[in-house]
Amino acid sequence: xxxxxxxxxxxxxxxxxxxxxxxxxxxxxxxxxxxxxxxxxxxxxxxxxxxxxxxxxxxxxxxxxxxxxxxxxxxxxxxxxxxxxxxxxxxxxxxxxxxxxxxxxxxxxxxxxxxxxxxxxxxxxxxxxxxxxxxxxxxxxxxxxxxxxxxxxxxxxxxxxxxxxxxxxxxxxxxxxxxxxxxxxxxxxxxxxxxxxxxxxxxxxxxxxxxxxxxxxxxxxxxxxxxxxxxxxxxxxxxxxxxxxxxxxxxxxxxxxxxx
Numbered sequence: 162x163x164x165x166x167x168x169x170x171x172x173x174x175x176x177x178x179x180x181x182x183x184x185x186x187x188x189x190x191x192x193x194x195x196x197x198x199x200x201x202x203x204x205x206x207x208x209x210x211x212x213x214x215x216x217x218x219x220x221x222x223x224x225x226x227x228x229x230x231x232x233x234x235x236x237x238x239x240x241x242x243x244x245x246x247x248x249x250x251x252x253x254x255x256x257x258x259x260x261x262x263x264x265x266x267x268x269x270x271x272x273x274x275x276x277x278x279x280x281x282x283x284x285x286x287x288x289x290x291x292x293x294x295x296x297x298x299x300x301x302x303x304x305x306x307x308x309x310x311x312x313x314x315x316x317x318x319x320x321x322x323x324x325x326x327x328x329x330x331x332x333x334x335x336x337x338x339x340x341x342x343x344x345x346x347x348x349x350x351x352x353x354x355x356x357x358x359x360x361x362x363x364x365x366x367x368x369x370x371x372x373x374x375x376x377x378x379x380x381x382x383x384x385x386x387x388x389x390x391x392x393x394x395x396x397x398x399x400x401x402x403x404x405x406x407x408x409x410x411x412x413x414x415x416x417x418x419x420x421x
Contacts (some may be wrong), residue, residue: 162195163315164219164329168210171372174316178323178354180330183259186359186373187352189402194348194358199317205361209316211253217249219329220311222281223379224304229390230305230408235380236393243297244379245304247280251311256280258287262296267357271296280308308386309335310378312350319362326362338413342385349377374398 190198199206208215224245225231234242244261258278262269274291283291283304295399312332318325328351333342344350351371353362366372375394384392384399392399 162192163208163215163221163317166199166201166206166208166317167204168215169207169318171209173205173212174209174318174325177320178318178325182264182267182356183354184266184357185268186353186363187376188353188371189376189398190328190349190351190366190369190371191375192330192347192349194369194371195351198369205320206321207318209318214252216313217317218311219314220249220251220280220309221378222247222249223308223310224283225307226299226303227305229307229383232383232390232417233379235377236384236391236395238394239264241298245283245297245301246379247275247290248275249280258283258290260291260294260296260368281309299401306337306377308337308382310382311335314394319360322355322360323361324353324362327352327354332378334386336380336386340386342382350378 195331207219211217222303223231224247231244232244233239235244240263242263246261247256247258249256254277256275256279258273258275260271266376271294273287275287276284279287283301288301288304291297291304297304310332315328316325317328328349330344331348332350333341334343335341351366353360353366355362375400377395381395381398384390384395
């Protein structure tokens with residue numbers, strides 16, 4: 162899908178659109194539609210390229226306290242929601258410890274360089290950084306790993322608006338009790354990130370029949386793997402796309418299902 166687009170390096174992308182504070186709009190898109198969506202006769206799009214590579218493997222490990230305040234805050238749309246995770250760029254081996262919070266409609270992300278060997282636990286230094294941030298309403302020392310996600314990402318820049326689009330495929334969830342699921346290969350999680358307003362990238366998706374979809378890699382993954390949890394805002398997405406029903410494990414997939 163991205164082969165015909167002009168490349169952009171990481172330094173230039175971050176200079177134009179680092180977007181650590183941004184509004185995110187997420188879509189579930191048929192992979193077969195991505196090529197037409199990214200057709201670019203005006204040369205407005207660029208694709209992130211590092212060492213001649215345009216597709217990058219990501220791993221995120223999400224942390225929560227035993228009573229799951231991070232998950233439940235998101236599921237119940239509480240105003241002071243938060244996520245704590247490590248994000249590892251598997252191709253380069255770089256790892257970051259991240260805190261994501263909400264400020265109105267905007268997502269705010271803070272990052273801390275982190276040892277890749279410790280990505281599935283929070284070190285003492287990591288706990289101190291989390292505590293010092295003042296952004297996490299529970300003790301950092303109570304946080305434990307609860308979910309791992311892996312996927313392949315393509316990152317695009319819309320030059321006129323400074324907005325970014327990410328296209329994630331091969332999404333896999335795993336928890337620490339041996340449960341796992343994989344998003345069907347026909348679907349991509351597409352995210353448009355901008356300073357606030359909708360941008361031409363959104364309008365491309367709307368014209369193709371797609372609308373923003375309530376999906377969270379952490380929230381949707383946890384709800385799917387642990388059907389005893391309240392799914393709330395993700396109910397419709399899970400039912401429509403993943404064949405899920407509350408209170409029991411998902412049935413075997415028929416079409417666009419999260420495959421166990």
